[in-house]
Amino acid sequence: MALLSGPALAGPEAIYEEYCAVCHGADRLGRTGPALIPETLKRMRGPRLADVISNGRAATQMPAFAETLDADEITALAEFVKVPLAEIPQWGVDEITASRSLNTDYRPAEKPVFEADPLNVFLVVETGDHHVSVLDGDRFEVMDRFATPFAVHGGPKFTPDGRYVFIMSRDGWVQKYDLWSLAEVGRIRAGLNSRNIAISKDGRHLAVANYLPRTLTILSADDLSVERIFTVKAKDGTASRVSAVYQAPQRDSFILALKDAPEIWEIATDPDADPVYEGYVHSHEKGMIEALASSEGLFALRRIEVGEPIDDFFFTPDYRNLIGAARDGERGVVVNLNVGREIAELPLPGLPHLGSGISWFRGDRRVMATPHLREGRLSVIDIENWEVVNTIETLGPGFFLRSHENADHVWADVFFGPNRDALHVIDKQSLEIVKTLRPVPGATVAHVEFDRYGRYALVSVWEDDGAVIVYDAKTLEEVTRLPMRKPSGKYNVWNKISFSDGTSH
Structure with a gap:
């Protein structure tokens, strides 16, 4: 392939369209390759990104362009993909649904296809070449090794019986895998840049925390269809990224950490939930419960106001209290989820x-x-x-x-x-x-x-x-x-x- 330089290309945008768009998407949001946007590339700083463009990436389909593009073009291309998108793209029900792909060869096994204890199995996430190894926890033997979406992030989540596991990538892909059958069930892209996932107590609902767009996507754990999308905005209208979502089993709910707003969200995963759940204290004190109109039942939303945005939660085993990291990085804030307010601060x-x-x-x-x-x-x-x-x-x-x-x-x-x-x-x-x-x-x-x-x-x-x-x-x-x-x-x-x-x- 001939070296392109000077007037042959109008700039890095044209280089990207010529060589990158087919795998990474014309909108830089990813296709067979990962999204090339700052939110995804934040860990590839300085010369590393240019090095990947020049030399490719081992164990992936990313080719080397050192003999196709000159050094200046590679530098310009690396800078181009670091520029934020001009606007947050639409990624709603239609786009998510269109991304869903189910494995037509998948057949659920009636019992595990292996002799190992299915509850003493490990999943080992190997980010070096984007695979997961399924490890027998008694014999320490690998029973299967399967490819994952690019850059798995956050821990996998298992259904309550331990049979199915869900794995999420930074690009928002959610993969469902059957541990009994040792086979992928399917995958779907629930966001464009995502943080982690949580599964409901009953194993029926999967929540995906997104940075881009600023949403929480709830999927059916059964068939990966979209059940609900929450646009994440504070009471004052401030849009917020979701730092993380957690399962609170004793509460039968999801707990959300909001990155950009001084609120914690709780979303009911019990279809019989009341806006003020059992055990909560009724009060008009600021920071207590806000029951939204028509928010009873499944996915009812409750907001807890806090003094400043906090995230990176730790929960007590009864899930009554959480400790969140304060923005200054010098203290922890304890929030009682029953009464819905801060109760302590820790140095x-x-x-x-x-x-x-x-x-x-x-x-x-x-x-x-x-x-x-x-x-x-x-x-x-x-x-x-x-x-x-x-x-x-x-x-x-x-x-x-x-x-x-x-x-x-x-x-x-x-x-x-x-x-x-x-x-x-x-x-x-x-x-x-x-x-x-x-x-x-x-x-x-x-x-x-x-x-x-x-x-x-x-x-x-x-x-x-x-x-x-x-x-x-x-x-x-x-x-x-x-x-x-x-x-x-x-x-x-x-x-x-x-x-x-x-x-x-």
């Missing part, structure tokens, strides 16, 4: 990562702990009196915490900085670091997940040429390691559907 400097927080019993008191994204510490909080009872100094800022109700330790990674190869193992009672593991010197290790019994802890070597390392949770000795392509996360069916202690939800 949590260093940008707490509350979404990775976990809780356990320390003696007869339940505590929770959270890592911090800017400081090498873990904060331990008594969730009965909302006091910080301990601060554990670590070798650097961390991203994930994990434990299990049958395990003696909390496992904490050091995700950022020069000690990213370190993993702290912390006694749940003394809160002392009993061992620091360095499974692969110099390689990032992160995201521990336990098997359903708490006997084994699985650790990710977060590198393209990475691995899942299995440890004995009591002896802390390595049992085996399985080669994987940047295994960013591992998700055990039982731990997720049972809301196991020590697993973030």
Whole structure:
């Protein structure tokens, strides 16, 4: 193919139309390739994007253009796709429905097609080449490996029986997979840039939190059809991105974190829901319940006003209270969902990562702990009196915490900085670091997940040429390691559907 330069092309727009639109869409919203918009590309900064254009991307259909475009054209193209879209595109019921694709070869199995315990299966998300491995949690053998949409984000969500799993990408694609049949059921694009998904308590509804457009899409978990789209606007009309959506099982609802508005939304997933649910306090005090007109029943919406936008929630196990990270990154705000208002504030400097927080019993008191994204510490909080009872100094800022109700330790990674190869193992009672593991010197290790019994802890070597390392949770000795392509996360069916202690939800 001849080198194009000078007057042969009018500019990066023409280059994009010639070489990129066929895969990434003329509107840059993605087709067979991912969307090329700032919201999707935010992690590809500086020379990395130009490098991908020049050299392609391994294990994808992205070709190399170094011999087709010159350096200036590649630089101009990289800058062009970083420019925000002129307006938020329409992505409503018609567009979402048109994107739905069901696997015509899929046949549901009457029972699992494998001999492994179906509730002790792990899904391992391998972002290195956009696949998921289905792992037998007893024998630690891979039973299937299937392709996912580009750039899976947020944890997969399982139906209450553990049979089906839903996986979401940053581009808003939702994929349904049958673990019994080891086969994809179908997929649909529920948004253009999305954050995470949640499944309702009864397993019938799937909520997709979107940055672009600023909506919450609710799908039928059965056939992936659109059930409802909420345009997310605050009471004053401010449009907001949805930072995340969560299932609140005891409340039979979805809880939304709004990025740009000082509100928390609760959406009923019980068809018999009342605008003021059982146990809520009736009050006219500011910040209490707002029952919207004609909002009874399924998908009834309730707003809780807060002092400022908060997100990255941690929920107490009874889902009565949540802790959200304040915008300044220096504190946490406790909101009681029953009365619908803030009840406490916690000093949590260093940008707490509350979404990775976990809780356990320390003696007869339940505590929770959270890592911090800017400081090498873990904060331990008594969730009965909302006091910080301990601060554990670590070798650097961390991203994930994990434990299990049958395990003696909390496992904490050091995700950022020069000690990213370190993993702290912390006694749940003394809160002392009993061992620091360095499974692969110099390689990032992160995201521990336990098997359903708490006997084994699985650790990710977060590198393209990475691995899942299995440890004995009591002896802390390595049992085996399985080669994987940047295994960013591992998700055990039982731990997720049972809301196991020590697993973030």
